Amino acid sequence: QFHPTGMIEPEGMDGRLVTEAVRGEGGRLYNSEGERFMERYSPKHMELDARDVVARANYREIREGRGTPDGAVLLDISHRDPGYIKDRLPNMYEQFVEQGVDITEEPMKVSPTAHYGMGGIEVDPRTCATAVEGLFAVGESTAGVHGANRLGGNSLAETVVFGKILGAHLADVLDDLLPPVPLDEGAAQEHFAALDVLATGTGGGERDPEGLIDELRDLVWDHAGIVRTGDGLREGIVKLRDLKKRAGELAIPDASTSRRFEHVLNLRAMLTAAEAVMRGALAREESRGAHHREDFPEEADGWQKNILCAGDEGGDMHLWTEPVGEVPAEIRKALDEDYSLDYHYLE
Ligand SMILES: Cc1cc2nc3c(=O)[nH]c(=O)nc-3n(C[C@H](O)[C@H](O)[C@H](O)COP(=O)(O)OP(=O)(O)OC[C@H]3O[C@@H](n4cnc5c(N)ncnc54)[C@H](O)[C@@H]3O)c2cc1C
Incomplete structure (x- = not known):
C-alpha cells in the first residue's frame, strides 16, 4: 500500500x-x-x-x-x-x-x-499459527485482515487484537509446545553449510549486500510500484532472477557476526517477498484497492479471490488462488449502507 x-x-x-x-x-x-x-x-x-x-x-x-x-x-x-x-x-x-x-x-x-505490506504469512486467525509447527505470527507480517486496501488506523488495531488472541492461545497450549519440536538435523546441516560458504567468502561473488538491497528496492519500486503493467512486471521478474543469482553468490569473508552478514539474510527474505509481490501482481489481471494495473484498470468479478504462494521442493515458488471468506453480516450491512469512516487523522 x-x-x-x-x-x-x-x-x-x-x-x-x-x-x-x-x-x-x-x-x-x-x-x-x-x-x-x-x-x-x-x-x-x-x-x-x-x-x-x-x-x-x-x-x-x-x-x-x-x-x-x-x-x-x-x-x-x-x-x-x-x-x-x-x-x-x-x-x-x-x-x-x-x-x-x-x-x-x-x-x-x-x-x-x-507504506504498508498487505500480503504476508497465512495464519489461522483463531490461533495465529503458521504452517510451520511452533511458529506463530501476528501483525504486518501476516495476510488476510485488510483485504485489498487497508484503512488508516487498522494496523495497530490488528496488532492488538491478534496479539491478544495469540497470547491467550499460547497460555493454553504452551505445555504442549515444550520441549520444542526437534530440529530436522539434515535440513539444519544443509542450512549451516550454506551459511558457512557465505561467511568464509568461498562463494567468490560480490561483497556488498547493502548495494543489492538498494538495487532490489529500486527494482520493485520501478516494476511493481503504484501503477503496474504486465510488461513492466515481466521485465522486473527477469531482473529479479538476475539479482537473486547475484545474491546467491555473495561472499562475506569477515565473520558471521558482521552487519553485512545480517544484511545478506535480510536480502534473501526480501527477495522472496519481492518475488511473491511481483508474481502475484502479474497474475492478478485486474485493479483492486492498492493494486493497480494500467493494462487492466477495472476490478474484475472473477478476481475476488486471494493469491497464495509457497516454495516447492526444488526451491521454486508456485502460486495458486483460493476464494475469499464470506463477508460477516454486520460488515455486509455497513457496506450496503455505504458506511464510511473519516480516517484522515490515522495512517
Ligand atoms: C510512518 C508510519 C505511520 C503509521 N501510522 C499508523 C497509524 O497511525 N495507525 C495504524 O494503525 N498503523 C500505522 N502504520 C502501520 C503500523 O505502524 C504498522 O503496520 C505496525 O506498527 C506493524 O506492527 P508489527 O508489530 O506487525 O511490526 P513492526 O512494528 O514492524 O515490528 C516488527 C519488529 O520485528 C523486529 N525484527 C525484524 N526482523 C527481525 C529479526 N530477524 N529478528 C528479530 N527482530 C526482528 C523489528 O525490528 C521490529 O521491531 C504506520 C506505518 C508507518 C510506516
Whole structure:
C-alpha cells in the first residue's frame, strides 16, 4: 500500500510520512502548473479520496511532467490560519521547520511512498499459527485482515487484537509446545553449510549486500510500484532472477557476526517477498484497492479471490488462488449502507 504523501528531501528523510491529517485539515494538492489537480481525478472527494486514488494521482502528475523538477507535487495548507495549523498539526509544523520550510506560509513537496505490506504469512486467525509447527505470527507480517486496501488506523488495531488472541492461545497450549519440536538435523546441516560458504567468502561473488538491497528496492519500486503493467512486471521478474543469482553468490569473508552478514539474510527474505509481490501482481489481471494495473484498470468479478504462494521442493515458488471468506453480516450491512469512516487523522 502506498501513502500519497511522503517527504522527498533531505536525503535520509525521503519517504518520511506527511500525515493524512494535513489533507484532513484542508490541505490542497497542486501541480507545478498551479492546478489543483484532484479536481480532475476525484471532483467529489478531492484530496480526501481513498489513499490509493490520491497516491495514483500524485504519481501520475509527477510522471507526466507536472511535478516539481525534483519529482514532487505540492501540498499546501497555508490558506489556513497559522495558529490553527500549529495547533492542529504541531508535529508536521516542526518536521518541516527543521528543514527550513514554514508550512504556514509555503507548500510542502510530497511524493507517494511505500507504506504498508498487505500480503504476508497465512495464519489461522483463531490461533495465529503458521504452517510451520511452533511458529506463530501476528501483525504486518501476516495476510488476510485488510483485504485489498487497508484503512488508516487498522494496523495497530490488528496488532492488538491478534496479539491478544495469540497470547491467550499460547497460555493454553504452551505445555504442549515444550520441549520444542526437534530440529530436522539434515535440513539444519544443509542450512549451516550454506551459511558457512557465505561467511568464509568461498562463494567468490560480490561483497556488498547493502548495494543489492538498494538495487532490489529500486527494482520493485520501478516494476511493481503504484501503477503496474504486465510488461513492466515481466521485465522486473527477469531482473529479479538476475539479482537473486547475484545474491546467491555473495561472499562475506569477515565473520558471521558482521552487519553485512545480517544484511545478506535480510536480502534473501526480501527477495522472496519481492518475488511473491511481483508474481502475484502479474497474475492478478485486474485493479483492486492498492493494486493497480494500467493494462487492466477495472476490478474484475472473477478476481475476488486471494493469491497464495509457497516454495516447492526444488526451491521454486508456485502460486495458486483460493476464494475469499464470506463477508460477516454486520460488515455486509455497513457496506450496503455505504458506511464510511473519516480516517484522515490515522495512517
Ligand atoms: C510512518 C508510519 C505511520 C503509521 N501510522 C499508523 C497509524 O497511525 N495507525 C495504524 O494503525 N498503523 C500505522 N502504520 C502501520 C503500523 O505502524 C504498522 O503496520 C505496525 O506498527 C506493524 O506492527 P508489527 O508489530 O506487525 O511490526 P513492526 O512494528 O514492524 O515490528 C516488527 C519488529 O520485528 C523486529 N525484527 C525484524 N526482523 C527481525 C529479526 N530477524 N529478528 C528479530 N527482530 C526482528 C523489528 O525490528 C521490529 O521491531 C504506520 C506505518 C508507518 C510506516
